[in-house]
Amino acid sequence: MTQGTTDRSFFTHNAAELAKQVQDGEVRAVARVISLLENRDPIGAAVLTHLSPSMNRAFVIGITGYPGTGKSTLIDQLIIAYRRLGQKVGVLAVDTSSPVTGGAVLGDRIRMQRHTDDPQVYIRSMATRGHQGGLAAATRQAIRVLEGAAYGVILIETVGVGQNELDVMHVVHTVVAVVAPGLGDDIQAMKAGLLEIADIVVVNKGDREGADATLRDLREWCKTVIRTVAVKGEGIAGLIAVIAEHERWRDLDSPELHKRRGLSIDLGTRAG
Amino acid sequence: MTVAATPLRILIGKVGLDGHDRGVKLVARALRDAGVEIIYTGLHQSPEQIVTTAIQEDVQAIGLSIHSGAHNSLFPRVLGLLREQGAGDIVLFGGGIIPDEDVPRLKAAGVQMLFRPATPMHDIVEFVNGLRTER
Incomplete structure (x- = not known):
C-alpha cells in the first residue's frame, strides 16, 4: 500500500508562495527550496529572486x-x-x-543530533555532487535561503x-580553520593555502600530546590561534570571543549592524 | 560522468535503545554505492529526532533498523509524527528482527517495506531505487 501520497499540500510550485513560506520560517519549505537549488530546478532560482529584496543579513x-580534526x-x-x-x-x-x-554517506550531523529537538536550529547535510573546492555548488544559494528564513548565525x-580546497573564503565572513596536534612541523604552518586564508586557527584536541608545540608553531605565523577541546567544551568561549572580535572589525563601517547581529559577549570570559 | 542528476536522499538510522549497528552501516554503504545520498543519524535516536531530521534534510524516505523488539511501538510512532507534521509523503521502511506475525500489522499501519534477516542486499537496493519515480 502506498502511504501518504495525498499529503503534499504544503508543497507548491509557485515561487512567490514558497518564498513566503521560507520567510515565515517553515522548515519544510526551507528544506525543499534547498533541494530545488541542489537539483538546479529553475523554481529554486526563482524563489531566491523573491527572497532578495527583504533579505536579512546573517553572520x-x-x-x-x-579530515578528522573535529569540525x-x-x-x-x-x-550551544x-x-x-x-x-x-543554521x-x-x-x-x-x-x-x-554519485552516492554519499552524510554523517556530520551525528555529532549535532542533540539540537534536532531545538526548533531554532536547522541542520542540513549537503553532498558535493562533483563540485570541487570543499563546498557543494548550491551552498552559497542555500545560505541565502537560510538568511531569508531569518537564521542569524x-x-x-x-x-x-x-x-x-578554499571556496569557503568566498562565501563566509569569518573563516575558522581547524587543525589537530601532531600533523606537521613549523614549515607546514608557513605554507600557502588553508592557514593563509584562515581568520582564526583552532588547534582542537588541544589536550593531546604535542598540542603545545603545534600552538607555538602556528602562533609564529597566524595572527589568531585558539586552543579547544571540543568534546569537553573547552576553549569555546574564547573562540566565540575572537569570532565576535573579527566580525566587529568587519562591521566597523556599521556599528548599528554589529549591534543588531547580537554576537558580542563579555570579553572577560575569553580563555586562551 | 554517469551520475544521476538528482540523487535520492534517504535517512538511515537507528531508533531507541539498540546498539546493533553493523547491519545498518552495511545498508548505508550499499546504498551509497548505488548512488544514493544517505543521511546517517547514528544510534539511539528518538522518533521525534528521526522525523525532524527527515524534514530538515528533505529526504524521500526513512529507513530504520530495529533489533530491540520495540518495532511495534517505534514504527507507528514515527508514522504518526510524520503525519502530524504534514510529512506523510515521506516513505518509511525498515529492517531488523521482526517476527512474522507483526509484519502485516506494521505494513497496514503504513510501513512500506520490512527487510528481515538474510535479505539479500540487492533487494534493499532495488526497493530504494524504486522510490525514484514516486515523487
Missing part, C-alpha cells in the same frame, strides 16, 4: 580544516554558544559525493579539506 562562519564536534559546541546568545542557528554541513557512483562545515 556566516566557515569551519574548515583537515562537526566544534560546530555542535558553537550551536550561539543559542545561549539567543541566535537562531548549519550547512558538506560531505563528499562518490566520484564513481549560519555555520558552514566544509568537507575535510587538503591545502587547496
Whole structure:
C-alpha cells in the first residue's frame, strides 16, 4: 500500500508562495527550496529572486580544516554558544559525493543530533555532487535561503579539506580553520593555502600530546590561534570571543549592524 | 560522468535503545554505492529526532533498523509524527528482527517495506531505487 501520497499540500510550485513560506520560517519549505537549488530546478532560482529584496543579513562562519580534526564536534559546541546568545542557528554541513557512483554517506550531523529537538536550529547535510573546492555548488544559494528564513548565525562545515580546497573564503565572513596536534612541523604552518586564508586557527584536541608545540608553531605565523577541546567544551568561549572580535572589525563601517547581529559577549570570559 | 542528476536522499538510522549497528552501516554503504545520498543519524535516536531530521534534510524516505523488539511501538510512532507534521509523503521502511506475525500489522499501519534477516542486499537496493519515480 502506498502511504501518504495525498499529503503534499504544503508543497507548491509557485515561487512567490514558497518564498513566503521560507520567510515565515517553515522548515519544510526551507528544506525543499534547498533541494530545488541542489537539483538546479529553475523554481529554486526563482524563489531566491523573491527572497532578495527583504533579505536579512546573517553572520556566516566557515569551519574548515583537515579530515578528522573535529569540525562537526566544534560546530555542535558553537550551536550551544550561539543559542545561549539567543541566535537562531543554521548549519550547512558538506560531505563528499562518490566520484564513481554519485552516492554519499552524510554523517556530520551525528555529532549535532542533540539540537534536532531545538526548533531554532536547522541542520542540513549537503553532498558535493562533483563540485570541487570543499563546498557543494548550491551552498552559497542555500545560505541565502537560510538568511531569508531569518537564521542569524549560519555555520558552514566544509568537507575535510587538503591545502587547496578554499571556496569557503568566498562565501563566509569569518573563516575558522581547524587543525589537530601532531600533523606537521613549523614549515607546514608557513605554507600557502588553508592557514593563509584562515581568520582564526583552532588547534582542537588541544589536550593531546604535542598540542603545545603545534600552538607555538602556528602562533609564529597566524595572527589568531585558539586552543579547544571540543568534546569537553573547552576553549569555546574564547573562540566565540575572537569570532565576535573579527566580525566587529568587519562591521566597523556599521556599528548599528554589529549591534543588531547580537554576537558580542563579555570579553572577560575569553580563555586562551 | 554517469551520475544521476538528482540523487535520492534517504535517512538511515537507528531508533531507541539498540546498539546493533553493523547491519545498518552495511545498508548505508550499499546504498551509497548505488548512488544514493544517505543521511546517517547514528544510534539511539528518538522518533521525534528521526522525523525532524527527515524534514530538515528533505529526504524521500526513512529507513530504520530495529533489533530491540520495540518495532511495534517505534514504527507507528514515527508514522504518526510524520503525519502530524504534514510529512506523510515521506516513505518509511525498515529492517531488523521482526517476527512474522507483526509484519502485516506494521505494513497496514503504513510501513512500506520490512527487510528481515538474510535479505539479500540487492533487494534493499532495488526497493530504494524504486522510490525514484514516486515523487
